[in-house]
Amino acid sequence: MFVTASEFAIDEMGYAMSRLDIESDLFDGGNAINEAGSSNGFNRPLHKVDDEIVQLTNLRSGPPGRLMPGKQQLPVSPVRMLAGREGNYSGRGRFSSADRCHVLSRYLPVNGPWLVDQTTSRAYVSQFSADGSLFVAGFQGSNIRIYDVDGGWKVKKNIVAKSLRWTVTDTSLSPDQRYLVYTSMSPIVHIVNVGSATTESLANVTEIHEGLDFISPDYRGYSFGIFSVKFSTDGRELVAGSSDDSIYVYDLEANKLSLRIVAHTADVNTVTFADESGNLIYSGSDDNLCKVWDRRCFVAKDKPAGVLMGHLEGITFLDSRGDGRYFISNGKDQTIKLWDIRKMSSNTSCNLGFRSYEWDYRWMDYPPQARDLKHPCDQSVATYKGHSVLRTLIRCYFSPEYSTGQKYIYTGSHDSRVYIYDVVTGAQVAVLKHHTSPVRDCSWHPNYPMLVSSSWDGDIVKWEFPGDEEGPASTNKNRVRRQYYH
Template sequence: MGNIVLRNRILESMNNLEHGDDGGDGSDDFEMIRERLFNGIQPQDDQDDSPASRSEFASILRHLIRSYESMFHLSGEIMVLNYESYTHHPLPVIRKKPNLQKLMRNDIYHSTKIACGQSDTAAVREEGGGSHGKPAAAASFSLMNMVTDRQRGLGKRKGSFMQSDKCRIMNHFRPNSCTETISSCDSKVFCGRFTSDGDQFVTASQDALVRVYDSSRSQYKLKSTLQTKHVAWSILDIDFSPDGKSFVYSTWADALFISRLDHGTSDIIHSLYLCSNNRKLGVFTVCYSSCGKHILCGANDGSLYAYDLGANRRTLMAPVAQEDTDVNTVGFVDELSNIFYSGSDDSVIKLWDRRCMNESNPEAVGRLIGHYDGITYINSRNDGRYIISNSKDQSIKLWDLRKMSPSNIRREHVHSPWDYRWDDVPKRFFNITKSLKGDTSIMTYRGHKVQKSLIRAKFSPASTTGQRYIYTGCGTGRLISK
């Protein structure tokens, strides 16, 4: 019983420290706890002992205690159930229904319905067709009727399927269950990406290995394993050139690293130095331009960088946020690669136009405000108009780039008292009722958890689904489509 009381007092003290209550007896209790935990070892004279340092220490310590509880009952018996099993991590309960008014008034609603074969303006079929003169979208889906109408020449093209017909069929056969485990690794895998043609799937992990799988068939097979170099802690992100022959990866280093997929040795990996002023630079996101001549990346110093492969030098360093703010995602809005975006832990999305900016005066051309916490990922619909953003506030937002947030609205950076890497998600995020001032998003999606890693969210493929869905990872171990 005494251990339970001590544990509760430790957690309570750490919660007070993380929420800024660093005065009086709380600080003394914390010093006593730290001394007891480390068997009386005193900190070095040059060690940082600021309130921020103690808060970070408290957060890490709380994670260790909870990790210990995940392995043992308080009575000391070993738990049989896996802590990572998502049966112990249920999805959040969302009480508020989403507001669809903005979405239904926007062009994306109607264009998506047309692209996936669900449009109310579909041509009326002949009376002898499978739907007996009803609009195609109003009739219930029947693959047999669609095939019969095509053979009779009663389809929209009076013959072969249109692309929207193909998407309508494919959407009824989208994956909805896990069929097999392709591979098991001894280290954490933070990156997974398909090449542009979809024939190869590549992963990058903490063991500094890049694994290339043949994904051209239903059964993925390991083609090759590439040994990387200069990896500190883990490979953080990876991307491929448009032709799928080269890849670039990032880690905790003042450089990007580029190589070819057909090379299996680290001797042919080249370093692209960013010339940052930060000695402990961590590059969390990296991406190629559609032409394959430029690379964008974002780092933990609050800056985004552009590298010109032809000139073999960094051509841009733009401050996105404060120096201690992580830039978690960057990318281009379309294939022209002139306009790109950035998302950081200050919860603001910024749009940049490289045609009217330079390193001496890097200014964003627009901002999108609406998230309550940091941005983890942004994905473009690749049409120059729409993007989605995933956030630590446990929401995905859909944005129309033609409507930016007002320039006079300021979103002040607010330090979040929780750490997505190991803390429980604050319940207030799951049922936010009030939108931020200046929020111009079309739609807000909830129901997943952004936890443990920088969770990605993407539009579903245009060629097979008409981009009808948004799919995202989840801190519970699930893959969720919305």
């Protein structure tokens, strides 16, 4: 269900719209129709980010030109935009990408949910392919499923890994959708041919799952595990973050490890390429720091281009805006932070002060006395609160550029929900409730208003606008619920 303050009906069709932009499409009198208020603070601006990210967001998700004569009011209704396009008031004779985002970003994927799959294993990882035709879900243990989205969500490939350590910790699909890599608490990353005709891919029985060795020649430590792995935009490299405090880059064309950086002083939980060039790498760690690495100008081995401070606890996930400048991070201090790498510093000399409490996120609730603490040297551009980051490495993302202009940030949560925030105001524009266990990962379709959430309760469900004709998924009250462990 979509959590609201009341059962207010938006319109006769029951379509769910963004809480920020709801207005009548049937009457164009200039008056917006808003949902009822909420004690949770929907519609209430929580902060003001710097002007540049506001301008960039507005350029991507707001109509740049005049659509109709007379006084311009924002947001512009779809009826008014269509009339303006037909009358060619903009002079373009068509919608621009910003016009498209202005319309689509108002219709959030909040209806449903509809059940995609239901298992007895916890879902750890889920992600749409770059074109949205495939969806990957990784489950606790050794099972990974790839669904054919355009083919009615049928299982295209059922991958069963062997000889894993603990579980599948991450997966990544190549940009051309030919290969999938998966990791575990091992320095060996496995790669699978997704395009093969074999549906049941049992490791080294029905298909070869080639192992890529991430141990560097100069490594003298104990065996390590990999928490995060990503393909580069051109599909030629992999970047990985590990439990030995390091970042690894693997050259797939040369079939060898090309770079190891001792990057942090604790587990590197998350790592990603900053943009399509592959030159910049972002990393986040349990040492509370985000770091930026520029492969073009290493001044010294293991020295970052810059450091970003602001989280009070470890970082669970990073997502890049794709412009080589902005990214977001999810933290165990129960916040998402937005960063501009131009604000990074060269050192971490800031003193955090004495922490008056002991806390372990794997089994304890976040201390109430810590919720209002602030980092004395916070370099973040904005902070988003409301969700909870406990028990596992919960992930957050920018909404798609094509359909929303990256106007939103969305995240899973330990409290079994999916939260959607407005980038500029920080307001919660939607909270999706269905699951009964932590939502570790979720993914927004790159082109359509569809979001899929995966949870430790074993459910994979999709949320849509306006939804399909099938009945929404109902929670099985008789299911045996498992205890939460990391």
